Each structure stands twice: as structure tokens, then as C-alpha cells.
Amino acid sequence: xADQRPLASVSLDLDxxxxxxxxxxxxxxxxxxxxxxxxxxxxxxxxxxxGLRITFFVVGVDAARAENAAALxxxxxxxxxxxxxxxxxxxxxxxxxREQLEREIADAEEAIVGATGQRPIxxxxxxxxxxxxxxxxxxxxxxxxxxxxLPTFLGPLARAYYFWTAKLSPEDRxxxxxxxxSVRDGLRPIKAYRWRMANRRTLLEIPVTxxxxxxxxxxxxxxxxxxRISERLMLGxxxxxxxxxxxxxxxxxxxxxxxxxxxxxxxxALAFFPGMDLTGERKRELFHRVLTVLGEYxxxxxxxxxxxxxxxxxxxxxxxxxxxxxxxxxxxAM
Ligand SMILES: [Zn+2]
Numbered sequence: 001x002a003d004q005r006p007l008a009s010v011s012l013d014l015d016x017x018x019x020x021x022x023x024x025x026x027x028x029x030x031x032x033x034x035x036x037x038x039x040x041x042x043x044x045x046x047x048x049x050x051g052l053r054i055t056f057f058v059v060g061v062d063a064a065r066a067e068n069a070a071a072l073x074x075x076x077x078x079x080x081x082x083x084x085x086x087x088x089x090x091x092x093x094x095x096x097x098r099e100q101l102e103r104e105i106a107d108a109e110e111a112i113v114g115a116t117g118q119r120p121i122x123x124x125x126x127x128x129x130x131x132x133x134x135x136x137x138x139x140x141x142x143x144x145x146x147x148x149x150l151p152t153f154l155g156p157l158a159r160a161y162y163f164w165t166a167k168l169s170p171e172d173r174x175x176x177x178x179x180x181x182s183v184r185d186g187l188r189p190i191k192a193y194r195w196r197m198a199n200r201r202t203l204l205e206i207p208v209t210x211x212x213x214x215x216x217x218x219x220x221x222x223x224x225x226x227x228r229i230s231e232r233l234m235l236g237x238x239x240x241x242x243x244x245x246x247x248x249x250x251x252x253x254x255x256x257x258x259x260x261x262x263x264x265x266x267x268x269a270l271a272f273f274p275g276m277d278l279t280g281e282r283k284r285e286l287f288h289r290v291l292t293v294l295g296e297y298x299x300x301x302x303x304x305x306x307x308x309x310x311x312x313x314x315x316x317x318x319x320x321x322x323x324x325x326x327x328x329x330x331x332x333a334m
Contacts, residue, residue, distance in 0.1 A: 008252040008299070009206065010254045014062070016059060016258075017034055017269060018034065022089075034068055039261070040071040046284045050292070052300055057083040058075075082116045084105065087103075091127025093126065093129050101133055105134075106141070121307075122303050128150045134146075138203060139203055145311075149188055191207075192206045192207070192253075192316060193205050193318065195319060195321045196318045206303065209245065212245060220287065259273055262280055
């Protein structure tokens with residue numbers, strides 16, 4: 001019998017210990033402390049148990065450092081795809097001058113190829129940052145897809161929470177003011193579409209999927225948050241979101257973060273993050289349950305497999321890349 005389940009892609013943004021510390025304003029991030037060597041082995045085992053091959057969006061600076069080389073190499077050796085998650089992981093990269101942005105993408109790509117042996121064909125901006133310049137650069141470099149948008153209204157709330165918890169100077173606050181999107185991001189499409197660029201070129205966009213209609217997130221961090229109230233609530237919400245995607249013909253792109261799978265026992269420095277009182281084992285157990293449920297509704301694949309399938313469609317919507325996080329208008333007021 002042919003598999004009737006539509007495709008869904010699964011990806012993990014490989015944000016490292018130092019980038020969480022940097023975003024939070026903690027001292028010591030400059031030495032680039034890493035948890036990749038302890039984080040990746042149990043995660044790759046958990047994916048094997050599910051029979052899943054996913055996409056890891058890798059940060060260039062991590063790929064360039066020797067202490068991460070073996071762990072990153074194991075990602076591609078075990079059959080996963082790697083994507084480009086920028087070099088420095090600065091969520092304000094949409095405000096870089098064009099030349100700096102070009103270097104940022106190229107340097108990350110080179111480091112990722114060096115560490116993993118695989119050339120990325122997909123990009124996700126740190127903190128869901130993007131710009132028209134970024135898309136032009138990705139097209140020039142032969143990328144197949146971008147995955148930097150998150151159509152939800154909860155972005156401004158996430159920003160408020162972040163500012164509430166972070167230790168930042170006024171300059172830092174100005175630099176980070178456009179983080180996590182605006183209300184306008186909540187109005188962008190949930191289904192895949194094409195960005196219309198100059199010279200009739202287009203770039204495939206695969207948004208991080210939110211609940212069709214109500215646009216609340218259903219990535220794993222959000223589901224784990226619900227599991228704190230009750231695991232039944234979490235699974236009920238996930239099933240409702242998956243069913244709504246099936247009903248509306250939305251093929252989800254499902255997002256994972258390291259803190260969804262990393263226990264407080266593995267990264268004591270991140271104790272201030274919500275959910276870090278859970279052990280890594282408990283998180284991987286919930287992860288297994290969530291991915292098993294998602295697999296009942298969809299055939300789970302990596303991002304490039306999903307992108308190639310979407311790219312054959314002639315009926316995808318086309319949009320102009322307007323209203324990027326910066327749009328040249330400087331920091332927004334809180
Ligand atoms: Zn990231």
C-alpha cells in the first residue's frame with residue numbers, strides 16, 4: 001500500500017552554549033564554551049530509534065572550532081543534512097552591510113563543509129532574521145531554500161520575556177530591539193511559498209509551521225512548556241495542530257532546539273532557561289512521544305527532501321520580500 005501521509009520536515013537549530021550566554025548577556029561567552037560533544041551523541045541515538053533523518057542548522061563559528069569537529073562530523077556520517085545557520089549567530093544580521101552579510105554566509109558555508117563534508121543548500125537566520133539582500137546572496141550561492149520565517153503573533157511576547165530576563169546595556173538593547181519579529185510577522189503565510197527577487201529569480205521559503213488559523217507555535221519548546229501543565233494537554237494540542245495542518249493542506253516544518261533535548265544535568269550554565277530542571281533523559285522521552293505522534297500524520301523527512309518536493313509545485317504563492325525585520329528603519333521601540 002502506498003504511503004498516503006503528506007510530507008513534513010524536521011530540523012534542529014544547533015545553537016550552542018556560548019550563543020545562549022551571549023544573547024543573555026553572560027560573561028565568558030567569548031571563549032565559545034560548547035556543549036556539542038555531549039549534546040549530539042544522545043540526540044543522534046534518539047533519532048536512530050525513531051528512524052529519522054533530519055536537518056541540523058549549524059553555526060559557522062562552531063564548525064570552525066576543533067573541539068566540535070568530531071561531533072559535527074558524526075551528524076553527516078549518520079545520514080543527516082546540515083544547513084547554514086550563519087557564522088556568528090547574531091540575530092541582527094539583517095542589519096549588516098551587504099559585504100559583511102556575504103562574508104557571513106560564505107564563511108559559515110566554508111566552515112560547515114570543512115567540519116561535515118557537506119555543502120549546505122538551506123539557510124535559517126538566527127532569531128528568524130532575514131532580508132532581501134540575504135535572499136539574493138543565497139540565490140547567488142545556489143541555495144535551494146530559506147527557512148527563516150516564523151509566522152506567529154507570539155514573537156513580541158518572546159521579546160518581552162527575553163528583555164525581562166537578560167542583563168543588557170542600553171546599547172545592547174537597541175541592537176537587539178528587532179529580535180523575534182513583529183506583529184507583522186504573524187501575518188506571513190504558514191504554507192511554503194516563493195520569494196520574488198530581481199531578474200525573475202525566486203527562492204523557496206519554508207516557514208516554521210504554526211497552528212493554522214490561530215497561529216500559535218507548535219514547535220517542541222512550546223510543546224514542552226505545555227507538558228509542564230500536563231502531558232495529555234501537550235499531546236492533545238499536538239494532535240489538534242497536526243489535524244489542522246492536514247485539513248488545510250499545510251505540510252509542516254517542525255522545529256527543534258537543543259534545550260528541548262538537553263537536560264539541566266548536561267548544561268548547568270543554562271539553569272535560568274525555562275524547562276532546564278528536566279533531565280536530558282526525560283526530554284528525549286517526550287521528544288520520542290511527540291515525533292511518534294507527528295509521524296502518524298506525516299511522513300517525516302529532512303528539509304532538503306521537503307524542499308525538493310515543494311519546489312516541483314507550480315501553485316506556490318509568490319511574495320515580495322518586504323517588511324524584513326530591519327527594513328532600514330533602525331531599532332524599534334519596545
Ligand atoms: Zn539559532
